[in-house]
Amino acid sequence: MFAIETVRDALVNDVSVLIGPYRSISRWQFRRRSFFVCYNLPSNNDDTYLIIPASNEASRPSELANIQDWAQRNNLKLNCSKSSEVVFTDSRRRRRRAADPAPLPGIVRSRSLKMLGVDISDDFSVAQHVQGLMTSSAQTLYALRVLRCHSLSDALLQNIYRATVIARLTYAANAWRGFTKASDRQRINSVIDRARRLGYCAQNLQNFDELCDAADDELFSKVAQLSNHVLHELLPLLSTASQQYNLRHRTHSLQLPQHNTYTYLIAAS
Numbered sequence: 001m002f003a004i005e006t007v008r009d010a011l012v013n014d015v016s017v018l019i020g021p022y023r024s025i026s027r028w029q030f031r032r033r034s035f036f037v038c039y040n041l042p043s044n045n046d047d048t049y050l051i052i053p054a055s056n057e058a059s060r061p062s063e064l065a066n067i068q069d070w071a072q073r074n075n076l077k078l079n080c081s082k083s084s085e086v087v088f089t090d091s092r093r094r095r096r097r098a099a100d101p102a103p104l105p106g107i108v109r110s111r112s113l114k115m116l117g118v119d120i121s122d123d124f125s126v127a128q129h130v131q132g133l134m135t136s137s138a139q140t141l142y143a144l145r146v147l148r149c150h151s152l153s154d155a156l157l158q159n160i161y162r163a164t165v166i167a168r169l170t171y172a173a174n175a176w177r178g179f180t181k182a183s184d185r186q187r188i189n190s191v192i193d194r195a196r197r198l199g200y201c202a203q204n205l206q207n208f209d210e211l212c213d214a215a216d217d218e219l220f221s222k223v224a225q226l227s228n229h230v231l232h233e234l235l236p237l238l239s240t241a242s243q244q245y246n247l248r249h250r251t252h253s254l255q256l257p258q259h260n261t262y263t264y265l266i267a268a269s
Helices: 002-014 054-073 127-149 156-169 171-181 183-196 208-225 240-245
Strands: 015-018 024-027 035-042 047-053 084-089 110-113 120-121
Touching: 024 047, 047 054, 084 110, 120 127, 120 171, 127 156, 127 183, 156 183, 171 208, 183 208
Parallel strands: none
Antiparallel strands: 015 024, 035 047, 035 084, 110 120
């Protein structure tokens, strides 16, 4: 999920988190078109994701060599034949299209990349991932139909549906839901509605957006309350108002990020 959120943050905030076994943050901008290259580099035990912003395009060979040297020092071997390269671009930005960087030798360039089980296309579309969810959910519905024929109760069927289909639909949804279109979310909700009509899930089961919102609230609550949480140190400081005044109950007492709002008054005569 970290790798997916890294891709999302690189698009929204122009921030790229680099490289391999360690991290370094750099801010980048590209005049013609913003893009960055992501590599899936399988090794002996796990995959490594290398993300390179457009401003560091010339450093791709050296950064890849750095990953190979690191793998060799740790008694690992980088399998270049199974590695893939994807050039991510933001198609929503109305800018003049620039030429893609030349592919590195020995690494295949792909149009999509599966990161931690989530398929993301080079234009930040998750339609392929949603299609995979539709296929797997239909297969699970067939299995539930077979279990119902063997006299399994509806209560147990609903437990199985929530543990399989709902868990699959909401897996890492905090990271990839922002890439979905209205049609993608409608397809996911249609799966839940069909299961509701067939009795495989509870009638009061929330839709996809509500399930994701509940997961976001639960995650933020854990981060804010548990001081040993890995994300707790990234939270802002406590607000001064919450320490000096007895305010109404709020979800949190942290400082809100600053946001400047400009109001323009146009006088017409």
